[in-house]
Amino acid sequence: MDAIIIENVSKSYGEALAVADVSLSIRVGELFGLIGPDGAGKTTLFKILVTLLLPDAGRATVVGRDVVRDYKDLRQRVGYMPGRFSLYPDLSVQENLAFFATVFGTTIRQNYHLIQEIYSQLEPFKNRRAGQLSGGMKQKLALCCALIHKPEVLFLDEPTTGVDAVSRKEFWDMLRKLNERGLTTLVSTPYMDEADRCDRIAFMQTGRVLAVDQPSVITNRFRKPLFAVRAADTYRLIQDLRQAPFTESCYSFGEFLHLTVRSGGVTDLQIGQYLLDKNHRNIEIQPIQPGIEDTFMALMNQPEPTA
Amino acid sequence: MGKAVITNQLTKKFGDFVATNAITFDVEQGEIFGFLGANGAGKTTAMRMLCGLLKPSSGQASVAGFDVYRQSEKIKQNIGYMSQRFSLYEDLTVRENIRFYGGIYGLRRAEIPAKTDQILAKLGIESVANSLVAALPLGWKQKLAFSVALLHEPKIVFLDEPTGGVDPITRRQFWDLIYEAAHQGTTVFVTTHYMDEAEYCNRVSIMVDGRMKALDTPAGLKTAYGVDSMDAVFQILARGTSTK
Numbered sequence: 001m002d003a004i005i006i007e008n009v010s011k012s013y014g015e016a017l018a019v020a021d022v023s024l025s026i027r028v029g030e031l032f033g034l035i036g037p038d039g040a041g042k043t044t045l046f047k048i049l050v051t052l053l054l055p056d057a058g059r060a061t062v063v064g065r066d067v068v069r070d071y072k073d074l075r076q077r078v079g080y081m082p083g084r085f086s087l088y089p090d091l092s093v094q095e096n097l098a099f100f101a102t103v104f105g106t107t108i109r110q111n112y113h114l115i116q117e118i119y120s121q122l123e124p125f126k127n128r129r130a131g132q133l134s135g136g137m138k139q140k141l142a143l144c145c146a147l148i149h150k151p152e153v154l155f156l157d158e159p160t161t162g163v164d165a166v167s168r169k170e171f172w173d174m175l176r177k178l179n180e181r182g183l184t185t186l187v188s189t190p191y192m193d194e195a196d197r198c199d200r201i202a203f204m205q206t207g208r209v210l211a212v213d214q215p216s217v218i219t220n221r222f223r224k225p226l227f228a229v230r231a232a233d234t235y236r237l238i239q240d241l242r243q244a245p246f247t248e249s250c251y252s253f254g255e256f257l258h259l260t261v262r263s264g265g266v267t268d269l270q271i272g273q274y275l276l277d278k279n280h281r282n283i284e285i286q287p288i289q290p291g292i293e294d295t296f297m298a299l300m301n302q303p304e305p306t307a
Numbered sequence: 308m309g310k311a312v313i314t315n316q317l318t319k320k321f322g323d324f325v326a327t328n329a330i331t332f333d334v335e336q337g338e339i340f341g342f343l344g345a346n347g348a349g350k351t352t353a354m355r356m357l358c359g360l361l362k363p364s365s366g367q368a369s370v371a372g373f374d375v376y377r378q379s380e381k382i383k384q385n386i387g388y389m390s391q392r393f394s395l396y397e398d399l400t401v402r403e404n405i406r407f408y409g410g411i412y413g414l415r416r417a418e419i420p421a422k423t424d425q426i427l428a429k430l431g432i433e434s435v436a437n438s439l440v441a442a443l444p445l446g447w448k449q450k451l452a453f454s455v456a457l458l459h460e461p462k463i464v465f466l467d468e469p470t471g472g473v474d475p476i477t478r479r480q481f482w483d484l485i486y487e488a489a490h491q492g493t494t495v496f497v498t499t500h501y502m503d504e505a506e507y508c509n510r511v512s513i514m515v516d517g518r519m520k521a522l523d524t525p526a527g528l529k530t531a532y533g534v535d536s537m538d539a540v541f542q543i544l545a546r547g548t549s550t551k
Contacts (some may be wrong), residue, residue: 037474038445135346162391162471164345164500165538166545190472191501205474234507235486251479254506254536255525293475300476 009058020207036204079151089131104149222290228256311494317366328517344514387456387464394452397441412459446477463494502538
């Protein structure tokens, strides 16, 4: 069963096409990731789904409610955490939470069990104004406020942007726990490495969906031979590899370069010989399996999306 | 080679809170220096001191050969700075931004047109020279902002999370620009939350609760902590600290 159904949704701002004919289904109970850089259309799509924007074309439902026709009913059933901090900075932690509970016709006490684990970390600061909290605590409070009315679907728009690598891991652990209790979750992120934390993902780029599937299935679509290459002088290595006749693309990946070669075959030995001829030293070359980021970049480079 | 940055027990307190706690390190001229740490670890405070924007509480520091206490104006003239939050004026065109920053950085009026053409050609954005910056894709803005930060050919450029949110290809093109600048002798001082980018640095420092907990080459850090990625090093060092 599908919790969210998106059918041919488009949205433009003036001449800029933000979401271009997007169709997607998110199943009940899924932790689904919308992965893409700034400008991919993630936020616009979120706003359409939580009834804050009207689509120009297409239709969408969330838990069976139409995003245009049934917007009032729909709003009761979803929790939404926008990308920008949107709580009341002049209200205290507790006042913010009580406010959101009241707006949705419930009380903190009634649904406390839903947020207990997260809110307990905030309780020592419950009288502090929300505007005075650190980034990590603001994020936790925003999550509590989005959960307090017991939503059926949770929408999190870039909850980890600008957050350090340790806190990002903790946040995803928290999401997984919530999800295990049956909460359908749609989360967007520009960090490719977070794709692996999702049941399924959709890659988005300039308003379009490039691919939808389980992370491991998506990486299996990468067909071209891929090598990790390293040598003493990285700067020169990139220049030389990009000019090599066998190279399709060459990008930095941590301490290695990832080299995609044209299909039809060059071996690691031949690459090695090419680099030796260019006087590189300490050369290391190994064939590797593509990761999420390799795959996204390959899909980005295709002229027409094949979603 | 000279030092682009020298600090000795550099400290900043806000009331009782020690944001940056006695950090001591040097950055070599032409080095790509990664400045890592969890949110709230004190990176921004330290960077603001090094850029001459904030007076330290104690300790010493010099940047591009100038003292942070006495020569903060000199520092500002001799560094480049770019952050994700503030870089270009959205309501000015690409050309106007370059002209504006050229003026700010003290370029002579006659130099600016040639510099402008050079930047436009290098980034391949001649076609949008007269478009408002607001209309550019984020990745283009970031690359332009970086080029603008180098307009006056500073000895050192500070980059505060320059690649946040940009797509993976643009992110790498951005690092190509960083490599190129470093290759030409510019020191690059960079913060990032992408741990793969930490691997691109010559040396990486990791701040934890105001202190500099580690400083070495990526390879040295991985060996020291017995792990195979900078992400793992970061998780070991930064874990257990509060992210409040």
